[in-house]
Structures are given as structure tokens and as C-alpha cells.
Amino acid sequence: MEPVPYAQAPVTLADTQGQPTAARAGTSCASLPVEESLAEVISHEWVNDEYKHLIVQATPRALTVQPGQFFNLLCPSPDEGELWLRRPQSVYRIDSDAGRLEFLYKVVGRGTRGLASLQPGQMLNMLGPLGVGFRIDPSWRNVVVLGRGVGLATLGPISQLARTHRIGVTAILSARSAELAMGADLFSEAGDVVKVLDSDGSSAVDNVSTLIERLITEGRADAFFTCGSNRLLMLMKDLGARHNIPGQAAMEQVMACGLGPCYICVRTFNVNGRQELKRVCVEGPVFDLQECLGW
Numbered sequence: 001m002e003p004v005p006y007a008q009a010p011v012t013l014a015d016t017q018g019q020p021t022a023a024r025a026g027t028s029c030a031s032l033p034v035e036e037s038l039a040e041v042i043s044h045e046w047v048n049d050e051y052k053h054l055i056v057q058a059t060p061r062a063l064t065v066q067p068g069q070f071f072n073l074l075c076p077s078p079d080e081g082e083l084w085l086r087r088p089q090s091v092y093r094i095d096s097d098a099g100r101l102e103f104l105y106k107v108v109g110r111g112t113r114g115l116a117s118l119q120p121g122q123m124l125n126m127l128g129p130l131g132v133g134f135r136i137d138p139s140w141r142n143v144v145v146l147g148r149g150v151g152l153a154t155l156g157p158i159s160q161l162a163r164t165h166r167i168g169v170t171a172i173l174s175a176r177s178a179e180l181a182m183g184a185d186l187f188s189e190a191g192d193v194v195k196v197l198d199s200d201g202s203s204a205v206d207n208v209s210t211l212i213e214r215l216i217t218e219g220r221a222d223a224f225f226t227c228g229s230n231r232l233l234m235l236m237k238d239l240g241a242r243h244n245i246p247g248q249a250a251m252e253q254v255m256a257c258g259l260g261p262c263y264i265c266v267r268t269f270n271v272n273g274r275q276e277l278k279r280v281c282v283e284g285p286v287f288d289l290q291e292c293l294g295w
Contacts, residue, residue, distance in 0.1 A: 034127065034128065034129075034259070035059065035061040035062065035127075035128070036126070036127050037058070037059045037061065037125075037126050038123045038124070038125055038126075039056035039057055039058050039059070039062065039101070039123065039124045039125075039126050040056060040057045040121065040122075040123055040124075041054065041055070041056055041119065041120050041122050041124055042055045042056060042057055042100060042120060043055040043120060044116075044118055044119065044120060048180065048182075050106050050107065050180070051104060051106050051107070051180075051182060052104075052105060052107060052115075053092075053102065053103075053104050054102065054103040054104075054105070054115070054118070054124075055100055055101070055103075056101055056124055056126075057099055057100055058100060058126075060099075062101060062126060062128065062129065063094065063096055063099060063101065064129060065091050065094060065101065065128065065133075066129065066133035066134070066157075066161075067091075067094075067134045067156075067157030067158045067160065067161045068090070068131070068132070068133035068134040068154065068157070068158065068248075068250050069090070069091065069128065069130060069131050069132070069133040069285075070088050070089060070090040070091065070128060070129070070130050070131055070258075070285065071088070071091070071101075071126045071127060071128035071129065071130065072086035072087070072126075072127040072128060072130060072257075073086055073087050073088075073089050073124060073125070073126055073127075074086050074124070074126075074127070075087050075112070075114040075115040076115070076117055076118065077110070077114050078110055078113040078114040078116075078117060079110070081110075083110060083111055083114060085111075085256050086111075086127060087111040087112060087115065088130075088255045088258055088281070089103050089105055090103075090153060090154040090250070090285070091103065091156075091157055092104040092153040092154075092156045092157070092183070092186075093156055093157065093160070093186060094157055094160060103153070104150075104152070104153035104156070104182060104183070105150065105153065106149070106150050127258065128258075130258050130259070130281060130282075131258075131280075131281055131282060131284060131285050131286070132282075132283065132284055132285070132286050133286055134157075134158050134161065134248055134250070134286050135248065135286075136158075136161055136162060136165055137222075137223065137246075139222075140165075140167050140222035140223050141167060141168065142167065142168040142169070142170065142191075142215075142219070142222055143158075143162055143167055143169055143170075143221070143222055143224070143225060144169075144212060144215055144221045144223070144224050144225070145158060145159065145169055145170070145171040145172065145187065145225045145226070146171075146172045146208070146212070146224070146225070146226045146232050146236055147171075147172075147174065147226060147227050147228045147229075147232075148173075148174035148175060148203075148227075148228040148229035148232060149174075149175065149180070149228045149229070150252070151226070151227030151228015151250070151252070152173055152175075152181075152182050152183045152227075152228065153182075153183065154227040154228070154285075155171070155183075155225060155226075155227050155250070156183050156187070158225050159186060159187045159190035159191070160186075160189075160190065162190055163189065163190040167222075168192075168220065169187065169190040169191035169192070170191055170192045170193075170194065170220060170221075171183075171184075171187035171188075171190075171191065171192070171193050172194045172196060172211060172212070173187070173193060173194070173195050173196070174195075174196045174197075174203045174228075174229060174232060175195070175196075175197055175198070175203070176197070176199065177197060177198065177199045178195065178197060178199070181195040181197065194211060196211070205231055205235055208232065208235060209235055209239065212235075212236070212239055213239070216239070216243055216245070221243075221245055222245070223245060223246050223247060223248075224236045224239070224240050224245055224246070224247030224248070224289060225247065225248055225249075225250075226247070226249050226250075226289070227249060227250035227251075227252070228252070233249050233289075233292060236249075236289060237249075237290060240289055240290065241290060246288075246289070247288070247289030247290070248286050248287065248288065249286070249287055249288075249289045249292045250284070250285050250286050251267060251280050251284050251285050251286075251287060251292065252285075253267060253280040253281075253285070255280070255281050257281070258281045259282070260279050260281060260282040263279060265279055265280040266278065266279055266280075267280055267293075268293055269287060269292060269293060270290075270291055270292075270293055271291055
């Protein structure tokens with residue numbers, strides 16, 4: 001199948017000193033911070049009524065993406081109007097052996113509706129890897145991952161990273177119903193999975209707090225990771241502060257360029273007792289949990 005018109009041949013944006021380059025597709029750009037690349041769609045299936053699972057064949061530079069980083073995707077328009085901005089998407093799974101990246105995303109607006117129209121064999125224009133990802137301390141033995149909704153996709157790769165360091169993972173997956181508690185198979189490869197649902201009341205903050213407190217008591221919570229829910233972020237922040245447990249949160253925010261200059265994605269953070277403005281795209285999207293003020 002021929003590439004769709006919007007998927008232009010990529011160019012590298014800048015070298016390590018910030019100087020423009022004219023490197024074309026196929027050029028070795030391993031030392032460059034950001035790459036625009038074309039990725040062939042290998043598979044693109046609906047997971048349920050709301051989410052799609054996209055698998056692409058990625059370039060070597062794109063495969064250097066770290067858990068928590070993201071790509072700004074150039075989506076085809078779903079209608080006669082133009083899409084002026086790319087859409088940021090965090091990586092769900094990194095398959096270095098097969099040379100593939102996977103995205104799990106919710107179809108909610110014109111951008112994601114356009115993205116959802118891509119068929120196997122078509123090409124996707126990706127800009128990245130972008131942002132600051134999650135960090136692992138090799139001294140940790142067990143970590144707790146708490147996500148909800150699209151945040152589950154963002155947290156997927158942290159389980160892969162923890163597994164490579166032989167760190168146990170307890171993944172608490174929060175969702176409205178069982179079919180939306182996605183990624184259980186991926187998280188179970190690294191440890192235990194607990195689903196907490198709105199449909200049976202188990203997703204209530206008090207119940208999730210009890211689960212995490214038990215993990216702390218059992219010595220299975222050396223660090224916290226969270227994404228996708230303001231109330232769960234604030235819960236983990238409170239537990240982390242009370243029990244002196246470090247944590248990291250991936251913040252969700254509307255973006256335009258994804259590179260910093262537009263300042264669309266600025267949020268307020270508490271840094272050493274002072275409020276500071278930070279750009280989610282370049283200073284994040286992963287931040288120290290105690291700095292996050294929620295949204």
C-alpha cells in the first residue's frame with residue numbers, strides 16, 4: 001500500500017549542538033536528540049470500544065525511547081478539515097528485538113480519530129523520542145505502579161524496565177470496568193496485577209490506599225509510579241510523603257510543538273517549597289511525585 005500523502009519523508013531537526021541538519025531518511029542519527037521518521041504500520045486493532053492498539057516498525061533511533069518518553073505523531077485528518085498540530089502519544093511497549101514500538105491510545109477527538117484510520121502497510125510520521133522518562137534506582141527491589149485509563153499505556157514500559165533490573169512490580173490498574181483495565185498481560189510479565197474497578201467499587205480511594213499501605217507494610221514499595229488520575233496521584237503523593245517513599249508521575253497535558261518553544265504545555269509545580277512553571281514536554285512529562293500539584 002502506498003504511503004498516505006501526509007507522511008512526508010523525514011528530516012532530522014537538530015544535531016547535539018542544536019544546529020539544523022538536512023539528514024534524510026536512512027541516515028544514521030543515533031547521536032541526535034530528536035528524529036522525524038516514517039514508521040510502517042504493522043498492526044492496528046481495536047482493543048475495546050474506546051481504545052486502539054497500534055504497532056509500528058521503528059527506526060533504530062526511535063527504538064532508543066525510554067519508558068515515559070513520547071512521540072508527537074502526525075495524524076491524517078478524519079474529515080475535510082486540516083489537522084494543524086501533531087498529537088503526543090506515550091509508548092506502550094518497546095520491542096527492540098523485533099524493531100517495533102507499540103501505542104495504546106483512546107480515540108476521543110479529531111486527531112486520534114484520524115490516527116485510528118491508519119491501516120497496516122501505511123506510514124506514520126513520528127517525531128521523537130521526546131521528553132524526560134522514568135528513572136530506576138538499581139537498589140530498589142519492589143515498586144508499585146498505579147495507573148488509570150490512558151495512564152496505563154504510559155506506565156507499560158516501566159514494568160519492562162523494572163524487569164530488566166530484576167525489580168518486582170505490583171501494578172494496580174484502575175478503570176471504570178474490567179474491559180478498560182488494559183495492559184494486564186504486559187504488567188504480569190514483571191509481577192503482580194491488581195484490578196480496581198468503578199463497577200464493583202474497588203477503585204475507591206480508601207480501598208486503593210489500603211492496598212498500597214499493605215504493600216508498604218510487606219516491604220514491597222520501594223518506589224511509586226503513577227499516571228492517569230488526579231485523585232490517585234494525590235493519594236500516592238500523600239503516602240509517599242508520609243512513608244518517605246520516592247515517586248514519579250507522568251503528567252498529561254495538551255501540547256502543540258512538543259519541543260518546548262510554544263509553552264502550550266506549561267504547568268505549575270512545587271519545587272523546594274516554591275511554585276515554578278515547567279513545560280511538560282521538555283522538563284517532563286515525568287516529574288518527581290512530590291513536585292506535582294495535580295490538575
